[in-house]
Amino acid sequence: NAGVTQTPKFQVLKTGQSMTLQCAQDMNHEYMSWYRQDPGMGLRLIHYSVGAGITDQGEVPNGYNVSRSTTEDFPLRLLSAAPSQTSVYFCASSGGQLAKNIQYFGAGTRLSVL
């Protein structure tokens, strides 16, 4: 059981470049979310989705886009990378009416923007 898979594990971008961070889960979870974690800080929510075709903004959505065309996938797009987006990005999923706060996290994508 793979759980939540994030790719790539590491990425270096130049300022202004765009890219997509991939997230896939094989647990048929309806809820998925993206967090970022800056050094020495807690996790902050970027965007989340409560099901296919439904997305909403979290605490720090600026500079990021998401879509949810399937239950399994929830990609995060950086439109024009900035050094302030250097961070570790975590994708998470959860499912079940009473278990929505039991979130399963991926291993993370470490992004550096130069």
Next chain:
Amino acid sequence: DAKTTQPPSMDCAEGRAANLPCNHSTISGNEYVYWYRQIHSQGPQYIIHGLKNNETNEMASLIITEDRKSSTLILPHATLRDTAVYYCIVRLGGSARQLTFGSGTQLTVLP
């Protein structure tokens, strides 16, 4: 969501029980207490959750006081691999919204 307060750091000797406290004095009747941990550079990992009764699973035990204003996560026999930041989170059980990760407690298990 109820605010939680945790000590910033704790040490524990390997093989001993680690008791991590959390205060949540404004918790409401239908809010659950969840515990997660984050081992360095890894994604957070769910540990346990409870509403009002004490809970135990293969990883830990959760003790919630009768007035529900505080709780304690117990790792019965801490190992070096338990060194991590531990987060106490209070949330409605059926809510699909974000988890708010505060500063947590850095637990260091010493050999």
